[in-house]
Amino acid sequence: MHRFAKPSVFLKFTAPILPWLSALTVILIAAGLYFSLIGSPVDYQQGHTVRIMYIHVPAAWMGLFCYVGMAICGAMSLIWKHPLADICARATAPVGATFTALCLITGSLWGEPMWGTWWVWDARLTSMLILLFLYLGYMALVNAFDDPERGSKAGSALALVGAVNVPIVKFSVDWWNTLHQPASIVRMDGPAVDPSMQLPLALMILGFTCYYFVVLILRVRLELNERRIRALHLSGMFEDPETPASAKEQAYEAGHNAEAKQ
Amino acid sequence: MNGFLAILQRDLRLALRQGADSVMVVAFFIVTTTLFPFGVGPEVNILARIASGVIWVSALLAAMLSLERVFQADYEDGTLELLTLSPVSLELLILGKVLAHWLTTGLPLIIAAPLMAVMLNMDQDGFVTLMVAMLLGTPALSLIGAIGAALILGARRGGVLVSLLVLPLYIPVLIFGAGAVEAALLGISATAQLQIMAAILLLALAAAPFATAHAVRQAME
């Protein structure tokens, strides 16, 4: 924040984008929901349960997308020591974790009617579960320090280490899965996706991605403003000599009581 | 290279004087492994079937248990600051510390593992593979764990945190470690799994000291 990333630049840059992006998100998700819930055919085998896919697949995409985003932010923080990169990574993690959890939950809801069980140690499900653990570890680390800047930096380093590990974990889980599971198990990549399903899927994926950027901008703005307030507190600017503390307290008390009486 | 030997020598001497750490790790390993028969029942077939997995999971947890101490004590008394300021490269010093950690925790685990394998009725065909796999796997655990241990320096509730950070990263070692033993028990060659474990070890050896040094420098700021 202090060296390059003037918050004002970020705030100015994003202020005009935000309403457009929000509107786009609403339109895309609304259209996506219409096509996925009403405007698309029912699968001849799966019936209406196939509609879970329109949430499940975009959520899985977002889980991966957010982790890649965090790793890129981590790399930028490492190379250019850009404080905004740390903040972006920090703001991305809860979004990514939520989408990953959503992917797991919808996967499990889908699995019950399809496979007759809530959970299968399928390679993809297991990988997503580990991804969720990585997110949780990142969030726990970032919030474990008294100095938020130190937490963000440590988090960026962890995101990079995690990114190196994700392919290895993925590979080993695939290996483990083929070793332990007979090939006859129902896999999620069944028949190729029908063209009529591609449109709602694409709309939902785009909508979710836009939603992520809206949330990212809001969260980064929040973080920047929080930092500003902390900095102003440290500067002692809030100790206004013109209004003594006791007077403020009285005003507060008066307001408080008035509210209580109503 | 002198710096590497100096720090290795000092850490080993410290471990020798303080003593408890290695013994605690092995004791934890044995006690944890002993819990499984209570959980799944004393039936010999079941125990033999799950032996390799149980031994690996227990070893993973035991190795993780001692991680927090790798840097924490040095961080608290100012030693880590001076190590960062010494004219030897920090990566090399960290490698020395990790080697000392492995010698005092990983190596005793490898020695204790066959004992637990006997108690869990594992077939004798798997013993050699188990030890070779652990010889390749435990140094990787120490190296990867050191990154986590360095990241949590100065954090609140570091001990629990390090397990949350490090355990997901340990999964590949667990999969191939247990897989190698299982292959050996089935009479199949375990070379592939062992080769992949060697690759993981080499990758960790190449990358972990740099990541750890980066994290340590961050903690000093």
Added chain:
Amino acid sequence: MADFSGSDLTCLRGERLVFGGLSFSAKSGDAVMLRGRNGAGKSSLLRLMAGLVAPRSGDLRWNGENIAEDRTAHHARTHYLGHQDAIKPVLTVRDNLRLWGQLRGVRDLEPAIDRALTALQIHHLARVTGRYLSSGQKRRTALARVLIGQSDLWLLDEPTVGLDRESCAELAQLITEFRGRGGIVVYSTHIDLDVENPTILDLDDFAIPMVEWLAEQDDLEDMAPAKRAASSQEAAQ
């Protein structure tokens, strides 16, 4: 003839501005004494000088070369004494010191340790383990580390903490000897240490009001209107 200087240094700890626009210069044989109230950044400046922390702006130069260019060389010529003594309770004084000598690649290490221990009058403690030392003895052990191996720059952060009056006089004597050999000493202390005509660096002079700093860094358009007048000039720049 060595020359150690810093120009336009700004330091932030956490999110707090410690000092800004600080410059100094020292030549062989100089002593620089850091002064300032609590939180003025004496320790932070010493950590900057040691290369533990990078300054937010400005640079530190040794003989004209930025210390960030060759950290190993800077570490090799610098001895840093922090708040903590870095003494392991289970190792003897000699074992504690040996590590630091080995890391600096000191030849004939044992005689060098003997000389350092004698200079600080703790030779009789050489075989005592750290846990039995008093705080003053620990501090002297930490000071003995500074005497081991070749160095050109001493950075001493409150070296007198825990030392009695006589030990302080000895420390002053050691500093004088080191300066006589052409060394540069930068130290902070809150009691009078009898060092001959040190250059005094008062960190309070470089304190920047946080509001001004924020105004310079940030655009204050939407900040509290009462203060806008005060900061609008900088904000406009």
